[in-house]
Amino acid sequence: MGHVAFTWLLPAALSAEPDAPARRSTRDWVVDSLCFVIGFGFTVLATLDLLGSHPTLVQEWHPTQSWLVVTDAVLSGIAGIGLWWRRRFPLALGIYCVVLSTFSVAGAFTMFIALLTVAVHCRFVVLAAYVGVAVVANVIFPAVRPEGDSSPLVTVLWGVAIVVIIALWGMVIRARRELVVSLRDRAARAEAEQQLRVEQARALERNRIAREMHDVLAHRISMLSLHAGALEFRPGAPPEEIAGAAAVVRASAHQAMQDLRAVIGVLRAGPDNGDPTPEKPQPTLTALPALVEEARSAGDKVNLEVTADLPEVPAGVGRAAYRIVQEGLTNARKHAHGTIVQVRVGGACGAGLTIEVANPLPVASPGKSLPGTGLGLIGLTERATLAGGRLTHGPIDGEFRLVAHLPWPEP
Template identity: 60%
Template sequence: MTEYRWLWPSALAADPAGPLSARRSMRDWVVDTLCFLLGFGFTAAATIDLLQPNPGMTQQWVGTPVWLVVADGVLSAIAGIALWWRRRLLTPLAFYLLLLAFFSVASGITLLIVVFTGAVHRRFRWVAMFVMAVVAANAVFAYLRPGTGAGFWSTFGWGTVMVVMACLWGMLVRARRQLINSWRERAERAEAEQQLRVAQARVLERTRIAREMHDVLAHRISLLSLHAGALEFRPDAPAAEIAGAAAIVRESAHQALQDLRAVIGVLREGQSEENRPPERPQPTLSALPALADESRSAGIRVRLNMATEPDTVPLVTGRAAYRIIQESLTNARKHAPAAAVSVAVGGAPGKGLTIEIRNPLAVTVPAMPIPGTGMGLIGLTERASLAGGRLSHGIDGDEFVVTAWLPWTE
């Protein structure tokens, strides 16, 4: 297939109908063949007719010198052949036809095709200057070669009307192509934005799940570590105590596996919203007594002071508060396993929910400390911020304190 190897940079950059293709498409082959047949065919037919003693379609130019008819035919034939490459040679071809327009009859259809092509592939300024130049050349042609039985104004008027009609038709095609291109770009942009939103939603969902995995599994596994450690360091404990600790280990492991299975189920790819199983209800402040009992069963002394009714706290605030307390208890088990932890929760609608977790600093480092990621407090701060609250932590005397405030609307 013919390639457009010599694209003019200025024409390519200024093409309002979009960049020219590197290769001819099937549509281009059909259009180019039709334009070539019209332009070159009219040139050949007009030249042969003018050379006849009694011309038919060109009879209004009877008496034209033979040398002028032959010259007009040869020069117009060159322009007709050049129509095959009119897209890449548009500017030189337009200038060449402008010179022929002063005296040529045989290049009329070729000139109209170039005007149309220019209106499609060039900016308005280029098209306007070219059309005005063609109209001026048409005025000279009407003065030099007025048709027999037709005056200057008739010849000039018909020529101008045809040029303007070709220009308007080309501008209409250009506007339609621009509109289609804008629709296509808008659809592609909307699709890209939708894909970006989907990707962002996936990242946010996975981040939320990772946070839940950290909070839940860290709590469960820390309990497992404490009970397993007790069994390891007290092999001579009574059988009932060993059986109770083993039962707690088994139950904690079972719950950890359930939590892990739920998280992995959500992370599976290709699972639609309709087929995704419903998530389990997230714990709120109502589950704090059970959380404290779990910690006490692991040997952690927890003092829970609830100064507000858990059921009156909004669900979002209650879930965030539960996770903050859960992670704080997990950290206390990791870094100060023998210390007593006090948890105080209070507040009222309109004033907010306040949380304070205190535990003495560890005097000795555990022989086998529970490993951690070191991101727990950072995650707590982010969780409180996402809930619209704030969280602070630090050492107060000989205690480590975590303080949080969460909004509680009326």
Template identity: 60%
Template sequence: MAEHRWLIPSALVADPDGPAPVRRSTRDWVVDGLCVAVAAGFAVILTLNLINDPSNGVPRWWDTPRWLSIADGAAGVVAGLSLWWRRRFLAAVAGYHLVLSLFTLAGAVSILVVILTVGVHRRFAVLAGYLAAIVASNFVFAGLRHENGQTYWETVGWGTAFVIIVALWGMVLRTRRQLIVSWRERAERAESEQRLRVAQAQVLERTRIAREMHDVLAHRISLISLHAGAIEFRPDAPPDEIAGAAAVVRASAHQALQDLRAVIGVLRTGAQSDDVPERPQPTLSALPALVDETRSSGSRVRLAVSAALDEVPATTGLTAYRIVQEGLTNARKHAPGTAVGVAVDGDPGDGLTIEIRNPMPATAPARPIPGTGVGLVGLAERAGLAGGRITHGPADGDFVLTAWLPWTVP
């Protein structure tokens, strides 16, 4: 837009309700130059005709005294030149033209330009007051220099008609400019709101990524901690067991690094590009693989599924998968060595129910796996966003985590 700024009137760049700005655009220079040239040229040509050949140039005012024609011409030239400063000193220029309108004929063009400027750059109340003063001065002008062949009231009527038409034209231009300014403000506000929406979307996406990172890494790092603790407390275990635990630690660490690298890559770029597909997210059909991975770490997990896992919607399946994943992670953290029961049941329309149950530990773990302490809070938020709910707490000597998620019928 900057390269076309010379095409925009400076009145559109500034506040249209205030005075015109001092700094002119290229367009303003051209317009002001033309106004000065036309107004001053009209004053000079009219005055020369009145003085040199009153019967040929403007015969309707042939009886104008010579001294008045000369004074009128000089004042008209000054009025035309003063138009160059009408943007900065509009009040002073308008006042000068108001006095000039009592007797001038050579300054008629410059008076019309000033009326137009007042109509564009001032409120209606100011324009109405100035227009009333100009119309009142027209009564004096008609008494001093009315046209030959016309009555006094005809001269007053024609003069009043001209100034009213120009004033209305100025009001139209002012309204148009205010409309353009309002459009520009709306466009800028829309761009600002769009940038805000993009920023909010980025924050939401990064929050989602952080939640996914917590769910994935907490699960894998808890496996690493569990097997590393087993190696630490049983250094005399058979080599095969130590090698198996070390293999699980290595595989879990490698997978955690891959997940972490992928998440950090997305956070660095701010968002995934259109040509790079998003990593596939697990669904509920991957639940048996998750349980098998947990069992391979030595944990005892019983899985009972009464729902058709492949028919669960992808969004609901991902939420259910993360709930089970976090529930198994919490069981390893707070009740290591206990058996964990996972039950999944549900039907389309009735919803999906998930229950994770493990015995309450008799004593706290000697070396508990560190955590953020917000896993269940994150699960409740995730379930709430999906339209479900989560309850958790002791029940009959067990710790029970129950979740319900909607299962909509396609």
């Protein structure tokens, strides 16, 4: 408790980061004034006592000439004044005081404060060297100013003990301060890392929203745009065909709105939203035949070949595979409408799952093509990679092929 209380009395420079200059606060002014009063005041009182109140004691302590007492008083007074700058120049003041300690009595408390300042502000190597020099100064002191009947060995031992105790005290204060600074830095780093994780989570959530929006809505909107284009370019078609196309447009728009609500509901759902309604399951490969039938009803020519047991495919792999086929059909509808799309899904447990979507390359670019972001294939590649597989795409032998290989681990 003693060193904790004394630590509170230290100025801000002694309780802040090591070797970092600090602006003198109100507490610093109080502590600096206290140190000055203790150091300089003891010098004045000791000098007056030695020269005035107890002249016989002067002769007993100092058999040499009394001018040494006056010299001690002057030099100790300078050291006491220097206490005002001990935090800025701790080592310089410490060296001055350790030289002074070879003969000074009046500057004892000033030297103690300077030693504590060196212990708090300087590195251990510097402090160890300083303590060694202080021990040597204590050995010299009894020879310069013997203390009556006291044994020089006792004087040296007491002096060394005091030096070591103050040095250890300063090391404890410095270690405690560095611990506080380290904890503060760790807290700051933890907060910064938390902010970074929050930003990363936000970025991942944005990517998730974009990916889900693209995967769910691009398929519906492409069919809607296709039938709306048919109505635009065939205004003289029979009423039955126009009515059928309009019905498909209406149904596709309605389904797109339903899908949009479902996606937003999934993205908003979470453990803290207070909604007890479970999330709508995302489609897996078991919904693949329905996806193909929907594309056929919209006028696409799709051949589906399945050689895998779709219900046995893991849910995560099945969702990625479903999105890959959905995006492949959407791209074929956009860029090669009217061609036959081959969809092949095969594989087995332990051997992996293979998805292939292929369509002939268009002979000529259409006059108007459906707009696209160009990010669908990038998103599919990311999905396949996150699922632990790989995806390739590009023209091969007059066809555009989208091939994905996904893992199908054994249970």
